Amino acid sequence: xxxYNDFDRAFLAERNRQFRxxxxxxxxxxxxxxxxxxxxxxxxxxxxxxAYMLRVAIPYxxxxxxxxxxxxxLAERWDKGYGHFTTRTxxxxxxxxxxxxxxxxxxxxxVGMHAIxxxxxTIRNVTSDHFAGAAADxxxxxxxxxxxxxxxxxxxxxxxxxxRKFKIAVIASEADRAVMKSHDIGLRIVERDGARxxxxxxxxxxxxxxxxxxxxxxFLPEADLLPYLEAVLATYNRLGRRDNKYKxxxxxxxxxNGLDTFRDEVEALFPARRxxxxxxxxxxxxxxxxRFVTPTLPERDAQAYYAARDTDPVxxxxxxxxxxxxxxxxxxxxSISLKAHGATPGDASADQMRLxxxxxxxxxxxxxxxxxxxxxxxxxxxxxxxxxxxxxxxxAGLGTANIGLASDIIACPGMDYCALATAxxxxxxxxxxxxxxxxxxxxxxxxLQIKISGCINACGHHHVGxxxxxxxxxxxxxxxxxxxxxxxxxxxxxxxxxxxxxxxDEIVPAVERLIFAYLDLRxxxxxxxxxxxxxxxxxxxxxxxxxxxxxxxxAE
Amino acid sequence: MAREFTPKVVTANALIEGDVVYLTADDxxxxxxxxxxxLIDEADAEYRLLQAQARAHEIVGAYLADMRPGESxxxxxxxxxxxxxxxPSNLFHGKQSEGLSHA
Numbered sequence: 090x091x092x093y094n095d096f097d098r099a100f101l102a103e104r105n106r107q108f109r110x111x112x113x114x115x116x117x118x119x120x121x122x123x124x125x126x127x128x129x130x131x132x133x134x135x136x137x138x139x140a141y142m143l144r145v146a147i148p149y150x151x152x153x154x155x156x157x158x159x160x161x162x163l164a165e166r167w168d169k170g171y172g173h174f175t176t177r178t179x180x181x182x183x184x185x186x187x188x189x190x191x192x193x194x195x196x197x198x199x200v201g202m203h204a205i206x207x208x209x210x211t212i213r214n215v216t217s218d219h220f221a222g223a224a225a226d227x228x229x230x231x232x233x234x235x236x237x238x239x240x241x242x243x244x245x246x247x248x249x250x251x252x253r254k255f256k257i258a259v260i261a262s263e264a265d266r267a268v269m270k271s272h273d274i275g276l277r278i279v280e281r282d283g284a285r286x287x288x289x290x291x292x293x294x295x296x297x298x299x300x301x302x303x304x305x306x307x308f309l310p311e312a313d314l315l316p317y318l319e320a321v322l323a324t325y326n327r328l329g330r331r332d333n334k335y336k337x338x339x340x341x342x343x344x345x346n347g348l349d350t351f352r353d354e355v356e357a358l359f360p361a362r363r364x365x366x367x368x369x370x371x372x373x374x375x376x377x378x379x380r381f382v383t384p385t386l387p388e389r390d391a392q393a394y395y396a397a398r399d400t401d402p403v404x405x406x407x408x409x410x411x412x413x414x415x416x417x418x419x420x421x422x423x424s425i426s427l428k429a430h431g432a433t434p435g436d437a438s439a440d441q442m443r444l445x446x447x448x449x450x451x452x453x454x455x456x457x458x459x460x461x462x463x464x465x466x467x468x469x470x471x472x473x474x475x476x477x478x479x480x481x482x483x484x485a486g487l488g489t490a491n492i493g494l495a496s497d498i499i500a501c502p503g504m505d506y507c508a509l510a511t512a513x514x515x516x517x518x519x520x521x522x523x524x525x526x527x528x529x530x531x532x533x534x535x536x537l538q539i540k541i542s543g544c545i546n547a548c549g550h551h552h553v554g555x556x557x558x559x560x561x562x563x564x565x566x567x568x569x570x571x572x573x574x575x576x577x578x579x580x581x582x583x584x585x586x587x588x589x590x591x592x593x594d595e596i597v598p599a600v601e602r603l604i605f606a607y608l609d610l611r612x613x614x615x616x617x618x619x620x621x622x623x624x625x626x627x628x629x630x631x632x633x634x635x636x637x638x639x640x641x642x643x644a645e
Numbered sequence: 646m647a648r649e650f651t652p653k654v655v656t657a658n659a660l661i662e663g664d665v666v667y668l669t670a671d672d673x674x675x676x677x678x679x680x681x682x683x684l685i686d687e688a689d690a691e692y693r694l695l696q697a698q699a700r701a702h703e704i705v706g707a708y709l710a711d712m713r714p715g716e717s718x719x720x721x722x723x724x725x726x727x728x729x730x731x732x733p734s735n736l737f738h739g740k741q742s743e744g745l746s747h748a
Contacts, residue, residue: 115660116660116661116702117702118701118702121701122701122705122706136658136663136705136706137663138665138725138728138729139663139664139665139729139732139733139738139739139740140662140663140664140739141663169736169738184738185663186661186662186663187660187661187662187663188661433735433736504724504725504728505728505733505734505735506733513728513734515733515734515735516734516735519735562725565722565723565724566724567724
């Protein structure tokens with residue numbers, strides 16, 4: 090993992106000193122809110138419905154025990170004892186007080202963390218595969234490249250005032266666990282004729298106008314990455330629309346100008362950009378790579394794991410959903426669900442964070458990840474240690490066996506916190522998960538991804554949910570639209586709307602009808618919800634949603 | 646007759662704490678909607694909003710929120726204002742947890 094050097098520490102200390110002075114000037118009245126707002130947003134500080142919210146960057150979702158313990162400390166010292174992990178693998182503190190934020194930032198700096206560029210029209214936190222360095226199918230660990238991009242994009246003077254925010258993801262396997270094609274730029278590390286390089290995807294995004302990214306460059310040589318990114322960003326900076334916020338993302342720039350024209354513009358800029366890079370970035374990348382060595386994993390007897398599977402059905406059910414094969418056969422990747430049935434998706438208490446930090450230290454080679462699905466991951470645990478890890482997790486309310494199942498719901502904070510929201514999303518997720526637990530059917534249902542957003546900005550990824558739910562304000566009441574057939578994986582697809590929306594108290598029963606319809610329609614347990622939908626299309630699901638409702642209403 | 650004016654209160658977030666506040670008739674910022682001044686005249690509401698916006702060292706983002714008169718002061722007409730008045734629905738945090746015995 091990358092650790093800050095003197096330059097990084099000095100940079101951060103100076104930024105924090107500046108922000109502390111800016112806060113003081115705002116409180117003294119020397120700065121108006123209009124003057125202060127862009128300054129606080131540059132430092133990740135939002136004003137939401139009930140309080141200030143500090144969004145702390147977790148680059149490519151990677152944490153070590155010291156960082157996670159410090160996040161726990163912030164939660165306890167300056168918040169209400171918990172933090173909320175987001176779909177950009179960041180953490181948010183929802184109850185920050187303006188006067189205390191500079192202290193929070195200083196505390197973060199102690200462990201090499203900050204909140205810079207977690208807001209504003211800049212390059213945001215670079216995300217990656219949460220199984221990086223552990224996945225059996227990856228070409229290489231994508232995180233060194235993500236770190237290089239982080240360093241290059243942090244405080245990059247040319248890209249601080251883009252037309253709109255800009256999100257980059259990096260993966261290194263065919264399986265896409267980072268929703269790469271929903272990013273402004275998605276990079277996939279590939280190999281061609283023995284040489285490493287990148288597939289460059291552009292113009293993906295969710296929001297009001299969801300689009301799947303398109304292939305901008307089939308193979309970009311490794312050393313060309315940063316100059317090529319600069320050429321893309323500079324093209325966007327020039328062509329991107331600043332007259333209409335809703336048309337300002339690069340997906341619209343690519344769409345309106347056409348992919349070929351956009352590519353021509355990028356290629357025209359590229360030679361001059363390339364010439365400006367002396368190669369120092371590649372030296373630096375090599376240096377970063379040396380710090381991301383997958384730990385040497387000793388040979389371990391996995392007998393305890395298999396014995397526990399045989400004797401304890403509860404453990405086996407959890408291991409089936411929450412343990413993923415590691416590239417070392419005697420190890421596993423442990424996903425820790427932050428989706429206990431009825432709890433708020435993505436919330437973790439300070440105690441829970443400290444426990445995960447302890448487990449990472451004792452059994453996980455000091456490595457912790459945050460996934461875009463708002464869960465935590467211990468990427469390198471010996472199979473033989475997993476029963477012990479599970480017992481500790483379960484004790485702390487972190488033993489929910491639902492990764493990839495219907496109650497592993499992504500939900501944005503929605504109108505319970507967010508000033509932009511048009512409806513609540515958290516209670517809908519709680520309602521669905523609670524109902525699934527009552528019915529005890531989700532293991533039978535299998536892989537099903539439900540994603541909920543509380544407004545059209547789609548932080549809850551509803552467009553790529555197998556079942557997507559969008560909360561809107563319809564004539565002063567909450568109303569929830571359903572989409573089906575979205576897909577966040579490498580076969581990325583945007584869901585299709587089923588029809589009219591559902592009221593707050595109708596949405597959980599509606600989702601339940603969809604799930605039962607799937608169980609009736611599937612050809613067997615091996616056919617997933619998404620596969621059944623692809624085979625049969627919208628009609629039978631639509632019928633389950635609306636015909637039954639019509640019948641129910643008629644019966645009243 | 647002119648179109649009916651929906652009564653309003655002036656509301657904002659406190660500068661330091663960031664929580665929801667309302668303007669009272671005697672020019673205080675209160676945490677309790679029940680104490681807010683209900684403005685039933687449009688011109689008066691606009692004037693009170695301008696006065697509130699001038700107090701930028703105390704609050705952020707003042708605006709006029711629709712209300713209706715209730716038995717114990719103004720009542721929200723929209724669910725967003727109802728959440729602002731109480732706090733989040735997933736956790737017992739915010740105003741709902743902060744001693745509503747006041748007033």
